[in-house]
Amino acid sequence: xxxxxxxxxxxxxxxxxxxxxxxxxxxxxxxxxxxxxxxxxxxxxxxxxxxxxxxxxxxxxxxxxxxxxxxxxxxxxxxxxxxxxxxxxxxxxxxxxxxxxxxxxxxxxxxxxxxxxxxxxxxxxxxxxxxxxxxxxxxxxxxxxxxxxxxxxxxxxxxxxxxxxxxxxxxxxxxxxxxxxxxxxxxxxxxxxxxxxxxxxxxxxxxxxxxxxxxxxxxxxxxxxxxxxxxxxxxxxxxxxxxxxxxxxxxxxxx
Amino acid sequence: xxxxxxxxxxxxxxxxxxxxxxxxxxxxxxxxxxxxxxxxxxxxxxxxxxxxxxxxxxxxxxxxxxxxxxxxxxxxxxxxxxxxxxxxxxxxxxxxxxxxxxxxxxxxxxxxxxxxxxxxxxxxxxxxxxxxxxxxxxxxxxxxxxxxxxxxxxxxxxxxxxxxxxx
Numbered sequence: 001x002x003x004x005x006x007x008x009x010x011x012x013x014x015x016x017x018x019x020x021x022x023x024x025x026x027x028x029x030x031x032x033x034x035x036x037x038x039x040x041x042x043x044x045x046x047x048x049x050x051x052x053x054x055x056x057x058x059x060x061x062x063x064x065x066x067x068x069x070x071x072x073x074x075x076x077x078x079x080x081x082x083x084x085x086x087x088x089x090x091x092x093x094x095x096x097x098x099x100x101x102x103x104x105x106x107x108x109x110x111x112x113x114x115x116x117x118x119x120x121x122x123x124x125x126x127x128x129x130x131x132x133x134x135x136x137x138x139x140x141x142x143x144x145x146x147x148x149x150x151x152x153x154x155x156x157x158x159x160x161x162x163x164x165x166x167x168x169x170x171x172x173x174x175x176x177x178x179x180x181x182x183x184x185x186x187x188x189x190x191x192x193x194x195x196x197x198x199x200x201x202x203x204x205x206x207x208x209x210x211x212x213x214x215x216x217x218x219x220x221x222x223x224x225x226x227x228x229x230x231x232x233x234x235x236x237x238x239x240x241x242x243x244x245x246x247x248x249x250x251x252x253x254x255x
Numbered sequence: 256x257x258x259x260x261x262x263x264x265x266x267x268x269x270x271x272x273x274x275x276x277x278x279x280x281x282x283x284x285x286x287x288x289x290x291x292x293x294x295x296x297x298x299x300x301x302x303x304x305x306x307x308x309x310x311x312x313x314x315x316x317x318x319x320x321x322x323x324x325x326x327x328x329x330x331x332x333x334x335x336x337x338x339x340x341x342x343x344x345x346x347x348x349x350x351x352x353x354x355x356x357x358x359x360x361x362x363x364x365x366x367x368x369x370x371x372x373x374x375x376x377x378x379x380x381x382x383x384x385x386x387x388x389x390x391x392x393x394x395x396x397x398x399x400x401x402x403x404x405x406x407x408x409x410x411x412x413x414x415x416x417x418x419x420x421x422x
Contacts, residue, residue, distance in 0.1 A: 040406070044398035051402065054313020127343035131312055134345055134422060135402075137374070142397055 003122070007188055008066050010181030011122070013084070014191065015066075016074075017179060017228055019059035020085035023075055024235065025106055026052030027242050031093045048103065048139055055135075058128050065124060076246035080236040086175040087220075088168060090232045097150050097160035102168050104143035105205055109175065110136050112200045116192035125190065144208065151212035162214060169209075170220040176201055177227035261296035264333045268294045268303045271331035275323045279316045279401045280419075282362035285324070289350025292341050302335030303328060308346045310422070311402040348422045360385045364404065365392075365418035377421035384409035385416055392416075 003011065030049035036042035060071035088102060114136060117129035150161040178186075178194035185191040209216060223230060246252075259267070272294070273286040285291055285307065292306040307324060309317045321338055328336040348367035356366035365385045370377035381390045389411035396406040404417040 040396040040398075043396060043400070043406075047398040047402055050315075051311070051313045054311070058312050123343075127345075131342045131345040134374075135311055135313075138397060138420070 003066070003190075006181075007184060007190065010179075010184050011125075011190060012063055012067050013179055013181055014185060015059045015063040017084040017086075019056045019063065019071075019074070020083050021089045021106070021175075022052045022059065023056035024083070024085040024089040024238070025102075026050070026056060027238065028089065028091075028093050029099065029103065032099065037096055044142060045099075048142070051135055051139065055132050058132060062124055062128055072246070076243045077250070080231050080239050083231060083235060083239075084179075084228045085231070085235065086171070086228065087232050088171040088175050090235045090238070091167065091171075092234055094164065094167075095160055097157065098164035098167065100143055100146035100150060101161060101164040103139065104147045104208075105168060105172065105175075107136060107140040107143050108205045108208070109201045111140055112197055112204070113192075116197060120191060121189040147208065148212065151214060165209065165214055166217050169216050170218065172202060172205070173198070173219045173222045174227055177222045179228060180226050258301070259333070261298070264296045264301070264303055265294045267331045268305065268328055268333050271327040271333070272305070272324060274327055275320060277310075277316055278319045279314075279403075280359070280362075280364070282358045282364075283351075283355045285320060287352045287355035287358075289346065289352070289355075290320070297335070297337070300335050302337065303333045304337045304339065306339045306341040308341050310346050312342070314402060346422070348419060359419060363416060365407070365416060367419045367421040370421045374421050382407060382418050384412060384414065386414045387412040 026049045029045055029052065032045040033042065033049070036045050056075070057071055060069070060074055063069055063074075064071060088105065091098075091102065093099065094102070111133070114129045114133035118126050118133060120126040120129065147161070150157045152158070176194070176198040182191065182194055186193060206216065269286065269291075272291050273284050275285045277283060277285060277288060277290075280288075288310070290307050290310070292308050293304075294306075295304050296302075297304050305324065305328065307321065317340075321340070325336055325338055328338075347370075349369055349371065351367070359366045363385050365382050368377040368380055368382075382392050383390050384392050384407075387409060389409055391410040392407045393410065394405060395408050395415065399406045399417050403419055403422070405420055406415060407418055408415050
């Protein structure tokens, strides 16, 4: 189908948010490579991080088809203010409990998101979502088990999980809140009902955590207007490191 | 260069593509892995258009496969070469040939079970040790040295090995 200029612009915004979430989370999780508590988990986390970064590429490539942008330029030469990542993804790496809880919350979100997007009327979007959904299954299975293990492991693992929940859970509504132009995408059946997505993700993750006897703190308020207009103070320092190699030699060839 | 018929050109292209190995799985080529989705002869100008699909979207071997595919096709003299990345339908381990499964097992990697869409069931079904053939093996890590593999241990010979994940 042909997209009107308005829908195209709205979709570019939406895809940028998807890509930035995956890229920032992937980079955060990659920070465990060589440092995870167990060799098996080191390997697992490196795989998960690689997948998320690969998924960021997939969303950026979809955006490129719409506006001719260059995925590498967007990742490595864009200022923090121009990113559209969620606050949850921008949080520092944290301890193992925070890492696995954040991963679980994202995986649960992505499972619901990708299932809905695979029915998009925009064929390239539906195809990408179908492909990514298969790969994400491995993540959710893994991170969900870790949340269970942390909740019922030792006193320390549980108290660390509880601390992680106090940081991560309040940020969920901002992750799930629609962008200003999302309503147009929804009306054109390009995407999903934001409200339905939010309710499904919150219901699934709440049931999981409450099921482990974890009390949930209140949500942080979602900013009016564009909920993703503002960055946390954590993103700029992360990008300074992540972008440093590319910026040192902008013409370097990777392949 | 003599003018080739369309049939001959696609035939040469398939032959050439079957010499391209997956750099992360050098035992099998991309045709038997099921990565080559379509080869069509193009007439203006004469050449071939090839559609290839990635296993996992974050597969780092993708760029090498793409580059090597172009190189062997150009060397095969099939005219102008266009390689397209095609992600739909998504690649499944069921797209692998029987021959590729046997090669993987000889290489020391347990092949993925044919799942017909029941991926979860296939993931949890017993896996035979590629070294001693014993069926009693257990999962050690759902993630392995590449995105497409998991790590298992054999209860009989105690060897640790990898399995290609059912996808």
